[in-house]
Amino acid sequence: MTTAAGRPIVGRETETRLLRQRLEAVGDGPVVTGLVGEPGAGKTALLDDIAAVARSRGFAVLVARGSAAEANLPFASLHQLLRPLMHKVDQLPGLQGRALRAAFGMGEADDVTPLFVSLATLELLVDHAVAAPVLVCLDDLDQMDRPSVDALGFVVRRLQGERVAVVCTSRPPVTELGDRSTDAWVALDGLDVEASTELLRSRSTRLSPALEQRVVREAGGSPLALIEFATALETGRQTWTDLDSDLPMTTRLETAFAVRAGELDHAGRAIVDVAAVDDGSSIGDVLAAATIVHGAEVGAESLAAPQALRLLTISGDRCLIASPLIGSALRQTMSASRRRQAHAALAEVLAADRDRAMWHRAAAVDGRDEEVAADLERAAADARRRGAVATAAAWLDRAAALSPDPAARASRLLGSAELAFELGRFDQVEEVKARVAGTELSVRDRSRLTWLEGAFHDGSSSEPTEVSRLVGLARRATADHDVDLALQLLFGAARRVWWRDPGHEVRGEIVRAVREVPVPPGDPRILAAMGLAESFDLSPTVIVQLGQWPSDAGGRPELAGLLGIAAFCVGEFERADTFLTLGIQELRAQGRLSLLAEALAIRSWTEVNLGIFEPARSAEEAVRLGDETGQAVWAATARVAVAVADGVAGRWDPRHALLAEAEHTAVRTPNASSSLLAGVQQARGVGELGADRPEQAYGELRRIFVADDPAFQRVQQLWSVGYLADAAVRTGRRDDARELLEASVRLAGPTPASGHAIALEYAAAVLADDASAEAAFADAxxxxxxxxPWHRARLQLAQGSWLRRQRRAVESREPLRVARGTFAALGAATWAARADQELRAAGEPGWHPEADPREDLSAQEAQIAELAAQGLSNREIGQRLFLSHRTVGSHLYRIFPKLGITSRSQLAGALARD
Structure with a gap:
């Protein structure tokens, strides 16, 4: 039997043993152990027990407790947790330290970004774990504010291998902290009859056998219910016999708590009422607010009675309700006017804490109040600037509830939904849409609602009528001089075209509407919309305008992402890579992880089209961040890019798991199916070519060109026509491929972008007849x-193969030899092997390429090694990759022996390739 606070934890031996085992194995296995159960199941008792055990074993123990009163106060729970470590904030990198202080109201609000708050938390915890292992105890996770939960979730996903363990509790359903790889949840069921009887007898010895059986039965295995029943019956505060009729357990318990609170004098009752509506305030604040409620001075001596009745506990300088169930019971038994009085008193006392004061002021309102609603809206804007998007959404929702005017109410609800979209909360957006459906909306708000209907997955529908409706709303916004809304709607319409083509007429309609918006033609929003909507017809215009922008986006990196999208869509891949890289740097600095995942996913395909097949550069990180931020489409896009790299590197599997996941995403998000499936087919075609299965490769790639195939995609035909030509030559399908090439040439127009020209020139050379092939290869x-290098090596392989077939073996050797070396340097093992086979057939002895030590590195290890070779410190690498500096150090410790080196200075040489 184990103990907590000197009392036995009856019936929880298995859970206690598990928690101690996890404590002993800190640094291995799951980081988070969660206890999920109904109120009163004994979660907090187990948490207290393992905290006591951890302290006895030399752990540093950090504790935070969620409460309903602070659930909408950004970073309130995180502040609780990190309060003992705040003296170390000065040791953090500048951006992280400033962000953490601002999040806790200790610095300028403009400095807050959620990413740097999360990184600061990670650094503080892992640094603290150097001297002693750390146990993080999070009680009532489901009651914690969302920004704190998001930050802690970010942290636990990066704690593998660190000496930090996390134990948390939650009511069902489970509030996940990390993900399946980090969290292990244990359900606390009710105690069995034997354990319930033992617990009851440990608290009361005067019950008759019949009454004891009734209590055990009525408690339903709830430890708290058993203890409270025993206390009430033992003290005689509640008269209950075995003849009483059944009552719901919660009602009975609430009655018991209410009876206990009824024994307090007026000052004591004022204290528990104030504490119940703001659980966790400082003792001084609670007493000051209680004084206002009571109408006379309430001193510290009045705390004794609520503590004696076990309604209140004191922890350090904080005044806490003894359990969530007690808090719920006290709030439910308070009259509405008493609750408003307590909230109003707290709003007055907490005036220096803007967030908490504002929330209490809103809770003190009786009915609707535009003045308070407007203040909440301003507070939401402030929270949004500080990176507390979830809090801002909640406050806008509350502002809507207090709005007397239905139109203002709807506008604020839509604002809440737009923030929910940024957070990836589909259900919340759907709920708002349903709530405003019957409201008379302004024209602007009607347009906002329409945009929300297609916000997730880049549009809910690419049906021509739906896209045309967006264009019509954009035109109205233009007429109303609302340029930002007009371009937002047009960008959304154009994105739907990219994912799934609605036809020439609709594409032209978007372009005409874009040209009507009164902004300069080189505006990045205009270029991005045009590139997405009409990648071919408008590519010359877009390319000319892109040429007016310098590589640094004119010193405005916030615009670089849009410029990168425009360049990517029209096939200017090198320029797209430059702009996207600049945009990615800016997004990292701002901590905007959702947009960063999108930019990385797009850049991963820019790299694929340039012949750069290093997943660690963009794709692997895009997958990780896409999954982490709930952006399934972008994560799937990057997964396909990883699969292409695997196909080039000789790691091809026709049943590639990443492609299966991407296809599953396409099925679940049909609006993105065309583009995603085209990418899947290209990956399969490249993989089958690398595996020397040209028949299968041709079948996979051919689908992209079939108009009624789900994988049909106009732009991606240009990306894959060169690979299709390869497969066609080797399977005797030249005539079919030539027809497709001619169609692709017509699509690209007379002045194709550089990226498209690469594919078209390659296909033309490969598919040329013997009379014109030599000149075509020379031109290409x-x-x-x-x-x-990748595209040039493919040309040299094709040229050498053609020369050998023309019985010009000696001439064939030079291009084949160069191609083989380039493929080997790029890590394209199977392509190098094919060039070697051609060389052998041309009469040159084979070779035995040296193994590339980088092949033993994981994608993340390769990324860390590259950055370290560039001279970045562990902290700088950690900030770049969203890892702790100690995690970076651990990776480098494993990287050195894999590369056969012993020091950081040797990295650059080990990674260098001929």
Whole structure:
């Protein structure tokens, strides 16, 4: 039997043993152990027990407790947890330290970004764990504010291998902290009859056998219910016999708590009423608010009675209700006017704490109040600037509830929904849409609602009528001089075209509406919308305008992402890579992880089209962040890019798990199915070519060109036509491929973008007849592909193979030899092997390439090694990759022996390739 606070924890031996085992194995296995159960199941008792055990074993123990009163106060729970470590904030990197102080109201609000708050938390915890292992105790996780939970979730996903363990509690349903790889949840069921009887007898010895059986039965295995029944019956505060009729357990318990609170004098009752509506305030604040409620001075001596009745506990300088169930019971038995009085008193006392004061002021309102609603709206804007998006959404929702005017109410609800979209909360957006459906909306708010209907997955529908409706709303916004809304709607419409083409007429309609918006033609929003909507017809115009922008986006990195999207869509991949890289740097600095995942996913396909197949550069991180931020489409996009890299590197599997996941996403989000499925087919085609299965490769790639195939996608035909030509030559399908090439040439127009020219020139050379092939290869080698090793090597392999088939073996060896070396340097093992086979057939002895030590590195290890080789410190690498500096150090410790080196200074040489 185990103990907590000197009393036995009856019936929880299995759970106690598990928690102690997890404590002993800190640094291995799951980081989070969660206890989920109904109120009164004994979760807090187990948490207190393991905290006591941890302290006895030399752990540093950090504790935070969620409460309904602080659930909408940004970073309130995180502040509780980190309060003992705040003296170490000065040791953090500048951005992280400033962000953490601002999050806790100790610095300028403009400095807050959620990413840097999360990184600061991670650094504080892992640094604290150097001297002693750390146990983080999070009680009532489901009651904690969302920004704190998000930050802690970010942290636990990066604690693998660190000496930090986390134990948390939650009511059902489970409030996950990390994910399936980090969390292990244990359900606390009710105690069995034997354990219930033992617990009851430990608290009361005067019950008759019949009454004892009734109590055990009525408690339903709830430890708290057993203890409270025993206390009430033992003290005689509640008369209950075995003849009484059944009552719901919660009602009975609430009655018991209410009876106990009724024994307090007026000052004591004022204290528990104030504490119940703001659980966790300082003792001084509670006494000051109680004084206002009571109408006379309430001193510290009045705390004794609520403590004696076990309604209140004191923890340090904080005044806490003894359990969530007691708090719930006290609030339910208070009259509405008493609750408003307590909230109003707290709003007055907490005036220096803007967030908490504002929330209490809103809770003190009786009915609707525009003045308070407007203040809440301003507070929401402030919270949004500080990175507390979830809090801002909640406050806008509350502001809507207090709004007397239905139109203002709807506008605030839509604002809440727009923030929920940023958070990826589909259900919340759907709920708001349903609530405003019957409201008379302004034209602007009607447009906002329409945009929300297609916000998730880049549009709920690409049906021509739906896209045209968006365009119509954008035109109205233009007429009303609301340029930002007009461009937002048009960008949304154009994105739907990218994912699934609604036809030439609708694409033209978008372009005409874009040109009507009174902004300069080089505006990045205009270029991005045009590129998405009409990648071919408008590519010359977009390319010219992109050429007016310098590589640093004119010193405005916030615009670089849109410029990168525009360049990517029209096929200017090198320029797209430059702009996207600049945008990614800015997004990292701002901590905007959702947009960062999108930018990385797009850049991963820019790299694929440039012939850069290093998943660690963009794709792997895009998958991780896409999953972490709930952006399934972008995560799937990056997964396909990883699969392409695997196909090039010789790690191809026709049943590639990443492609299966991407296809599953396409099925669940049909609006994105066309583009995603086209990417899947391209990945399969490249993989089958690398595996020397040209028949299968042709079948996979051909689907992208079939108009009624789900994988049909106009732009991606240009990306894959070169690979299709390869497969066609080797399977005797030249005539079919030539027809597809001619169609692709017409699509690209007379002045194709550089990226498209690479594919078209390659396909033209490969598919040329013997009379014109030599000239076609010569032109292609000095054409668009000349600066790109992957594409040039493919041309040289194709040229050498053609020369050998023409019985010009000696001439074939030089291009084949160069191609083989380039493929080997790029890590394209199977392609290098194919070039080697051609060389053998041309009469040159085979070779035995040296193994590349980087092949033993994981994608994240390769990324860390590259950054360390560039001279970045562990802290700088950690901030770049959202890891702790100690995690970076652990990775480097494993990287050195894999590369056969012993020091950081040797990294650059080990990673260098011929």
């Amino acid at each position: 080698l000095v054409g668009a592909a000349r600066s790109y």
